Amino acid sequence: MSALLDVRGLRVRFDTPGGTVHAVNDVSYTLADGETLGVVGESGSGKSVHVLAMLGLIPRPPGRIEAGEVIFAGRDLLRLSEAELRDVRGGEIGIIFQDPMTALNPVLTVGRQIAEPLMRHRGLSRARAWARAAELLELVGIADPGRRLAQYPHQFSGGMRQRVMIAIAIACDPKLLIADEPTTALDVTVQAQILRLVRDLKARMGMSVIWITHDMGVVAGIADAVQVMYGGRIVERGPVRAIFKDPRNAYTWGLLRALPDHGRRSHRRLHQIEGQPPDLTLPPEGDPFAPRNPFATPRCFTETPPLVPAADAAPGHLVAAWYDLPRLLAEREGAR
Amino acid sequence: MGARGFFRALAASKAGMIGAGLVALFVLLCAAAPLLPVPEPTQSNLRARLMPPTLSWDAIGAHPLGTDNIGRDMLSRILYGGQLTLAIGAAAVVLGGFVGVLLGILAGFRGGITDRILMRLVDIQLAFPLMLLALIVAAALGPSVRNLIIVLALTSWTRYARIVRGQTLALREREFVQSARAIAASPWRIMTRHILPNVMTPALVVATLELARVIILEAALSFLGLGVQPPWPSWGRMLAEGRTYMASAWWIAAFPGLAIMLTVLSVNLLGDWLRDYFDPKLR
Amino acid sequence: MSRFLAGRFGESALAVLGVVTIVFVVTRLLGDPAILMLPVGATPEQLASFRAELGIDRPLFTQYVDFLWDAARGDFGRSFQHNRAAFEVVLERMPATLQLAGSAIALGLIIGGGAGLIAAMNRGGVIEVFVMLLALLGQATPVFWLGLLLILFFAVDLGWFPTGGGGSFRHLVLPAVTLATFTSASIARLLRSSVIDVLREDYVRTARAKGLMPRTVVVWHIARNALIPVATMVGILAGELLGGSVVTETVFAWPGVGRVIVQAIEVKDFPVVQAGIMLIAITFVSINFVVDLLYGVLDPRIRLR
Numbered sequence: 001m002s003a004l005l006d007v008r009g010l011r012v013r014f015d016t017p018g019g020t021v022h023a024v025n026d027v028s029y030t031l032a033d034g035e036t037l038g039v040v041g042e043s044g045s046g047k048s049v050h051v052l053a054m055l056g057l058i059p060r061p062p063g064r065i066e067a068g069e070v071i072f073a074g075r076d077l078l079r080l081s082e083a084e085l086r087d088v089r090g091g092e093i094g095i096i097f098q099d100p101m102t103a104l105n106p107v108l109t110v111g112r113q114i115a116e117p118l119m120r121h122r123g124l125s126r127a128r129a130w131a132r133a134a135e136l137l138e139l140v141g142i143a144d145p146g147r148r149l150a151q152y153p154h155q156f157s158g159g160m161r162q163r164v165m166i167a168i169a170i171a172c173d174p175k176l177l178i179a180d181e182p183t184t185a186l187d188v189t190v191q192a193q194i195l196r197l198v199r200d201l202k203a204r205m206g207m208s209v210i211w212i213t214h215d216m217g218v219v220a221g222i223a224d225a226v227q228v229m230y231g232g233r234i235v236e237r238g239p240v241r242a243i244f245k246d247p248r249n250a251y252t253w254g255l256l257r258a259l260p261d262h263g264r265r266s267h268r269r270l271h272q273i274e275g276q277p278p279d280l281t282l283p284p285e286g287d288p289f290a291p292r293n294p295f296a297t298p299r300c301f302t303e304t305p306p307l308v309p310a311a312d313a314a315p316g317h318l319v320a321a322w323y324d325l326p327r328l329l330a331e332r333e334g335a336r
Numbered sequence: 337m338g339a340r341g342f343f344r345a346l347a348a349s350k351a352g353m354i355g356a357g358l359v360a361l362f363v364l365l366c367a368a369a370p371l372l373p374v375p376e377p378t379q380s381n382l383r384a385r386l387m388p389p390t391l392s393w394d395a396i397g398a399h400p401l402g403t404d405n406i407g408r409d410m411l412s413r414i415l416y417g418g419q420l421t422l423a424i425g426a427a428a429v430v431l432g433g434f435v436g437v438l439l440g441i442l443a444g445f446r447g448g449i450t451d452r453i454l455m456r457l458v459d460i461q462l463a464f465p466l467m468l469l470a471l472i473v474a475a476a477l478g479p480s481v482r483n484l485i486i487v488l489a490l491t492s493w494t495r496y497a498r499i500v501r502g503q504t505l506a507l508r509e510r511e512f513v514q515s516a517r518a519i520a521a522s523p524w525r526i527m528t529r530h531i532l533p534n535v536m537t538p539a540l541v542v543a544t545l546e547l548a549r550v551i552i553l554e555a556a557l558s559f560l561g562l563g564v565q566p567p568w569p570s571w572g573r574m575l576a577e578g579r580t581y582m583a584s585a586w587w588i589a590a591f592p593g594l595a596i597m598l599t600v601l602s603v604n605l606l607g608d609w610l611r612d613y614f615d616p617k618l619r
Numbered sequence: 620m621s622r623f624l625a626g627r628f629g630e631s632a633l634a635v636l637g638v639v640t641i642v643f644v645v646t647r648l649l650g651d652p653a654i655l656m657l658p659v660g661a662t663p664e665q666l667a668s669f670r671a672e673l674g675i676d677r678p679l680f681t682q683y684v685d686f687l688w689d690a691a692r693g694d695f696g697r698s699f700q701h702n703r704a705a706f707e708v709v710l711e712r713m714p715a716t717l718q719l720a721g722s723a724i725a726l727g728l729i730i731g732g733g734a735g736l737i738a739a740m741n742r743g744g745v746i747e748v749f750v751m752l753l754a755l756l757g758q759a760t761p762v763f764w765l766g767l768l769l770i771l772f773f774a775v776d777l778g779w780f781p782t783g784g785g786g787s788f789r790h791l792v793l794p795a796v797t798l799a800t801f802t803s804a805s806i807a808r809l810l811r812s813s814v815i816d817v818l819r820e821d822y823v824r825t826a827r828a829k830g831l832m833p834r835t836v837v838v839w840h841i842a843r844n845a846l847i848p849v850a851t852m853v854g855i856l857a858g859e860l861l862g863g864s865v866v867t868e869t870v871f872a873w874p875g876v877g878r879v880i881v882q883a884i885e886v887k888d889f890p891v892v893q894a895g896i897m898l899i900a901i902t903f904v905s906i907n908f909v910v911d912l913l914y915g916v917l918d919p920r921i922r923l924r
Contacts, residue, residue, distance in 0.1 A: 057827055090830030097828070102821040105840055106920055107847075117829045152919040168829065459630075460637030463904050467862025468896045469641070475884050475892055476645050548759070555761050556866050560881055575764055582767055583775050593764035601759035 003071075004175060004208050005031040010068035012046070012053045012232075015061060019281035024050040025232040027068075028307075031176070036202065036209040038223030038240070040216055040255065044277050046232035047212050048180050054078065055093065055178075056085045073175060091121035094169030094207075098181040100161035104153040110137075111149030114167050121172045136167040141197060159190035163197065170201060177202070178210045183218060195221055216255045220244060225316070228252045231278040231288025234307055238317030246326070248310045248319035250293045253329075287322065295328050345613055352613075355605025362599055366418035374412035377569050389587050402587045404577070410587060414595055417569035422599075424481065424570065425551045428488030429543050435489065436496025437539050441527050443497065444504025455501070458494045466491040470553060474562040484563050488550045496542050500535045507531050537614050544607035548600045555596050571596050623915060623922065631908040638900040639690045642893055643683055690897065696890030700883065705890035709876050709898050715785055716875035716899070719868070720860045722795040724853065727802030732849070734803065735810030736842065742815065750807060757804025762863050766797040766870035783872035794871040798863055802856050809852050813845040820844070847917050854910035861899050 012024035024046040031037050041047040052058045054070040054077050070077040073092065077085065089095070097103040105113060114136055115129035124132065130149060137145035140163040153161055162182060169177055179198065183191035199222055202209055211222055219226050220240065227237040228251060236249040247253040254273040275292035287293070290300035305320040313319075346352045365372075389402040389410075401410035443454040461469070470487045477483040507513055507530070516526050551571075557563040558572030566573065571592040578589030653666045661669075689695065693706045701708050731754075738750040773793060774782040780793050817823060818841065826840040865877030872878065876895045883891035915922040 055828065057824060086830045086832070088830065089828055095825075095828040097821060097825060099821060103825045105822040105826065105844070107843055107918060108839065116826075116831055116835070120829065120831055120835075154920050165825075168825075456633075460634060461641070462858075463634035463907070464638055464641055464900050465858035465862040465903050467859070467865060468899055471862075471865065471880065471884070472642065472645050472892065472896045475889070552759075552761055556763065559761075559763050559866065560869065561885065572761075575761070575767075579767060582771055586771065589764070589767055593761060593768075596761050596764065597756070597759045601755055604755060604759060 003030040004033045004035075004073060005210075006069075006071040007050075007054070008069040008071070010050055010054065010070060011066040012049055012058070012063060013066050014063050016281075021280045022282075023063075023232050023280060024053065027229075027232075027234055029227060029234060029237060031208055031210065033175075034206055034208055036211060036222055036224045038219030038226045039210060039212045039229060040214065040219055040226060041229035042214055042277060044280065045229040047229045049232075050229075051095075051178050051180065051210060051212065055089055055095070056082065057089075057095075087121070090117040090168075091172045092174055093176045093178060094172070094174035096162070096165045096169045096177070096179045096182045099185045100158055100165050100182075101185065103165055104161055106153055109150055109152055110156070110164050113153075114149070114164065114171060117168060117171045132171070133167070136171055137164070139170075139201070140164070140167045141193075142167075158186055159193060162186060162190075162194055166194075166197065166201070170205065170207075173205060174207055176208045176210065178212070180212045181214070182211075184213070184215075191218070198222065216244075217259050228255065232280060233288065233304075233320065234318075235289065235321070236319045237307070238310070238319075239314055242314035242317045246313060246317070248313065248317070248325050249289075249321050250295045250323070250325060251289045253325060287320070295323050295325065297323050342613070346609070349609055351605050352609030355602045355607075355609060358598065358602030359606055362418060362602070363422065366415055366422055369412070369415035369419060372415065374415065375409045377408060377413045377416035379408060388585070401591050402585070404574075404588050405581055405585070410591055413569045413574060414571070414591055417571045417574055417592065418595060418599070420481075420564060420568060420570045421551060421554060421572070421596075424485055424488070424554055424564070425547050427485045428492060428550050428554075429547050431485060432489035432492030432546065433496050433539055433543050436493035436542075437500050437532075437535060439493070440497040440500025441504050441531055441535065444501040445508060445523065445527055445531060447505075451501070454497065458497055461494050467553065467556065470557060471560070471562065474557055479562050479565055481564060481568075484554065484557065487557070488554060491553065492546050492550060495546060496539055499538050499542055503535045503538055504531055507534055541607065541611045541614055544603060544610055548603040548607060551596060551600055551603070624912070627908060627911045631904050634904045634907075635901055636687075638897065638904065639687060640683075642897055642900075643686045646889070646893060647679070647682065647686075695894035695897065698883070698888050698891045700886055700888040700891065705888075705894040706898075708891055709879055709895040712874060712876045712879050712895075713898065713902075715873060716861070716864055716868070716877060717902075719791065719794055719798060719873060719875055720857070720864050722791060723798035723802055723860055723864075724857065726795055726799035727806055727856070728853075730799065731803035731806030732810055735807040736814060736837075736845075738807065738811045739814035739818070739845075740837075747811075751811070754804040754807040757800045758808070760800060762797060762801065763866045763870045765800055766794070766867055769793050769797055770870070783870075785872075785874045790871075790873070794867050794873050797870070798860060798867045801863065802860060805852065805856060805859075806849060810845060810849055813848045814841060817841050817845045843917075847914070850910060850914050850917055853913075854907040857906040857910070858903050861903055 007030070008028050010024055010027045014021040014023055027046070027050050029037075039047045039051075049058065049063075053063065053065055054072075056077075065078060068078060072088070075084075077088065080088070104110070111130055111133050114133035115124075115126065118124045118129040118132055119126065122129075133149055134145040137148055142148055142160060142163055148156075153164070156164060165182070169179075177198070182198075183194050186194065195218065198209065198211075201207075209222075211219065213219060216226075223240050225238065226240050226243040228235050228243070228249065230251050236243065236247065236252045243252060244256065247256055251273070258272060273292060278288040278291070285304070286302050287296070287300040287305055290296040293300065299322045303322070305322050307318050307320040310317045310319040311324075346356060401414060403409055404413070439454055443451040470491050473487045473490060474483065477487070513526060513530050516530055521529075554563060554570065555572030555575065558570050559576040561576070564570040564573045566577075574592040575589050575596075578585070578587075578592065581588050653661075653669045693704075693710075695705045697703065698705045698708050734750045734754065738747040741747050770782050770793065773779050780789050784790055822844075823836065823840050826836045831840075861877075864875060865880060867873065868875045868877035869881045876899055880892055880895040883889070883895070
């Protein structure tokens with residue numbers, strides 16, 4: 001597998017009246033062809049902002065990209081002109097947003113909204129684009145596509161609208177599909193359907209996927225690799241099995257403990273991570289999670305840990321932590 | 337939000353400060369007109385007719401804004417005219433506000449058939465272009481200052497009624513009103529003690545914006561001969577009089593027009609700021 | 620859609636009834652109709668016979684029904700000034716008024732819409748401040764004063780346009796610009812805030828994420844949605860325009876309904892005043908009916924409820 005996306009040292013800032021928000025701090029990772037990457041973190045962790053930034057979708061100002069390279073299929077997206085980037089967006093990279101209730105234009109028909117990227121990137125005629133839009137609707141599991149195309153978003157349910165969003169995102173056979181919390185706003189049953197749909201589409205079309213979520217459980221069902229973000233940094237990254245079985249960062253461990261069915265006894269009470277998310281207007285100093293971390297060492301408060309391969313772990317498992325989580329957990333277990 | 341927060345926010349807004357400052361300046365100047373060294377606004381001087389604006393002092397006296405066709409001092413007329421214009425505007429806005437707030441609270445609090453009738457009345461009146469409503473009522477009543485105030489208030493009450501009704505509907509469900517009801521306080525007491533104080537702020541915002549609109553409408557009615565009658569100057573009336581001399585003595589019409597424009601502009605600036613400060617939703 | 624239509628039609632019909640009722644109330648209750656309707660200097664005998672003809676002594680309700688019946692037939696009495704039916708007098712002036720108001724609203728939409736869009740797209744810049752300052756001035760300028768100034772500059776000094784009157788395109792320019800000023804200013808301010816609201820919407824980000832051309836995004840995703848609140852406002856502005864046309868027509872001696880009304884007020888030819896005001900008010904109601912339909916066209920959420 002070769003790298004489709006190579007993010008190096010991405011740094012995003014927002015200049016607000018309250019100070020400069022350090023939204024994304026030196027994020028680096030690669031995404032292989034055909035890989036599905038789950039990006040997990042709470043709101044404000046930089047998980048959404050960093051992908052929006054590399055596609056030129058954050059408002060500038062107040063946002064600005066301070067440093068970094070984003071090599072996608074051989075080009076640095078951050079060095080492309082707005083016109084060149086437009087060719088990438090919606091063409092080679094498709095995006096699904098969080099809230100299907102607001103992400104579709106209420107006054108245009110669904111057909112038109114699906115046809116737009118086809119006409120723009122594929123140069124299809126209106127009629128051809130509509131015909132293709134009907135196929136796409138069918139592909140995402142919406143019955144009676146011919147009639148549905150002429151309808152407006154408010155005539156669709158939330159789950160159906162998210163299917164429409166997916167149809168728009170995959171319309172031009174993208175190499176990369178970015179899903180920004182696509183199931184957060186949906187019912188649990190609908191969530192599962194959407195998850196299955198994207199997994200099937202991926203298998204069929206062979207694209208890479210970045211799935212952004214705050215829910216570790218969702219990641220388990222879809223991703224090859226997991227990347228946990230906190231305070232605008234990647235704090236841990238690795239194959240999905242390794243992360244779930246052998247977390248090395250206390251934040252990852254906290255997220256996993258918050259999952260309902262994780263662990264041997266399924267009725268164990270759910271754990272929440274105590275404390276407040278970090279104030280990103282302060283210049284980053286130390287491990288951003290340290291104030292909430294029960295395992296924090298003095299060094300965590302003064303020095304930011306680099307993302308390095310974890311000791312005695314699966315290949316590709318990286319962590320940013322000054323402490324040795326497995327040892328600390330074993331000690332805690334022994335002390336009981 | 338206390339008074340200190342209010343003034344601090346006002347000081348932070350350029351538009352709000354300009355509006356508030358100019359409004360205060362105009363009101364002060366017009367109110368202090370009798371104290372200022374200007375001639376009486378009705379005192380004519382046929383030797384000093386149609387004098388252009390000047391800063392120099394000559395044998396006939398100082399007329400910084402010039403004189404009109406029968407030699408009355410323009411500055412004095414602008415100041416006294418402003419008194420009348422602002423007083424009429426304020427009276428109309430207060431009268432319209434009184435009726436509008438009262439009916440708005442009644443509609444919102446009583447609900448049901450009272451609400452439906454009152455709101456239908458509002459809709460019907462709004463189906464009538466305000467200018468024309470003012471025109472036909474003014475024509476039927478005949479021109480006088482009192483009638484002018486009534487006409488202007490009539491075009492104004494609906495805006496208060498709508499917004500106050502909406503606020504009352506929301507307030508009715510709030511805890512303190514519910515508990516007042518629970519202890520069987522009389523509806524009158526609830527309306528005056530609990531609801532009225534809480535709708536005064538939005539009513540004040542409406543009043544400010546209405547003042548601007550009413551000043552323009554007053555000027556238009558006076559221009560059409562349905563407003564203030566001579567010899568009393570109001571800005572609209574002065575403008576109408578100056579029309580004839582537009583080509584030869586531009587200042588007679590230019591200064592009252594400028595006065596109206598600046599006043600309305602600053603009242604609007606203040607009103608917009610008040611609206612955004614208290615409740616952006618009122619838009 | 621048909622239910623929506625029927626509902627709006629019912630409301631409009633009610634509004635027309637309301638307009639006629641208001642005119643009835645104003646003329647019968649606020650003033651003495653005989654004094655209002657008869658020329659100045661009518662003899663006491665004439666007044667008495669007119670009162671008898673009107674049936675002033677009959678119950679108010681009977682008078683009201685008669686009034687409605689007359690209004691439905693377009694009978695508002697005779698104009699003594701023109702010596703024919705008052706309604707005829709105002710009706711033949713209607714095209715001129717509609718031409719003026721229509722030009723003004725078109726100008727207002729083009730100038731105000733363009734300015735508002737430009738201001739919103741250049742948020743925080745000098746252009747926005749400049750445009751918004753102009754809009755504030757436009758809203759604060761008395762219509763007739765602006766008219767007088769325009770006459771002074773463009774008609775008297777420069778001689779580009781006639782000072783008044785009607786009949787040609789050159790006659791139309793100054794009054795239309797005068798009347799359009801307030802409209803443009805209002806539309807510019809509303810469209811600016813409406814565009815700023817729309818810019819924050821998720822679907823605009825979706826449109827950008829699709830890689831659409833900026834023109835497509837602005838026209839179909841931003842302007843298309845931002846125009847919805849403007850459509851409602853056009854209805855309100857139509858009222859301001861029709862009302863404002865009374866003043867503008869007077870300033871420019873434009874041969875429309877507004878000028879006829881003002882002339883009639885001056886000579887106390889009340890049947891013409893009554894007929895003219897009723898005609899304009901009903902036109903206003905009809906415009907709002909059309910605007911409501913337009914609203915349905917612009918917003919499928921209303922149309923397809």
